[in-house]
Amino acid sequence: MSDLKLVIGNKNVSSWSLRPWILLKHFGIPFEEIPLKLFTPEYAQVIDKYSPSGKVPVLHDGNLQIWDSLGISEYLAETFSNKDFWPKDKTARAKARSITAEMHSGFSGLRSNLSMNFVGRKTDYQPPIEAQKDIDRIQEIWEECISSYGGPFLFGKDFSIADAFYTPVVSRFITYGVKLSSKSSGYIQTISNLPAYKVWEDGAKLEVS
Numbered sequence: 001m002s003d004l005k006l007v008i009g010n011k012n013v014s015s016w017s018l019r020p021w022i023l024l025k026h027f028g029i030p031f032e033e034i035p036l037k038l039f040t041p042e043y044a045q046v047i048d049k050y051s052p053s054g055k056v057p058v059l060h061d062g063n064l065q066i067w068d069s070l071g072i073s074e075y076l077a078e079t080f081s082n083k084d085f086w087p088k089d090k091t092a093r094a095k096a097r098s099i100t101a102e103m104h105s106g107f108s109g110l111r112s113n114l115s116m117n118f119v120g121r122k123t124d125y126q127p128p129i130e131a132q133k134d135i136d137r138i139q140e141i142w143e144e145c146i147s148s149y150g151g152p153f154l155f156g157k158d159f160s161i162a163d164a165f166y167t168p169v170v171s172r173f174i175t176y177g178v179k180l181s182s183k184s185s186g187y188i189q190t191i192s193n194l195p196a197y198k199v200w201e202d203g204a205k206l207e208v209s
Contacts, residue, residue, distance in 0.1 A: 004031035005060040007050045009038040011204040015116040015168035017057040020072040023164045025196035027083050070104050073161045087155040096155055096162040099141050103165045110134035114172045118204040125176045139184045152190040167191055
């Protein structure tokens, strides 16, 4: 059995957990999944056992704990250096890190108004101005990257950490029926058709069934 253990929250709502989970799954890295139910007394009782930050996700590699989705992703990129977690080209890699950091620390309008509900579906949703500004910026990022690197992923033919960080956004855009350009809609299809994405979706459906 793998020494890697990933502690995650509910698949239907934990966008932060989805990022390292889909990286591990997509790249075929064995790991044990430890799911915790967010916003419950049970979670409050056990989280300190797993995470020094009191939050998910957190990756355990033997006795080592790595928390925060970006910290975990960078650790995986270093540990499994034979896999292309980041683009090989230095310039593309710098761009990928920049848009990943922007996603990691920004887009508060999107987060506040389009909360993750993986299997939920909204009709006729009209994003408020602050959310629409974030949607427009994300589309700008996607379209620039796909145009520059040829797609179907943000940095060419290979899925990367950058794609993993925008995967929860893909789910949000689907949930809220966000109107997108044809290029951005194509990217939505690319990510949502990934086998790992569908496995996560199946898990989310089981949670709410």
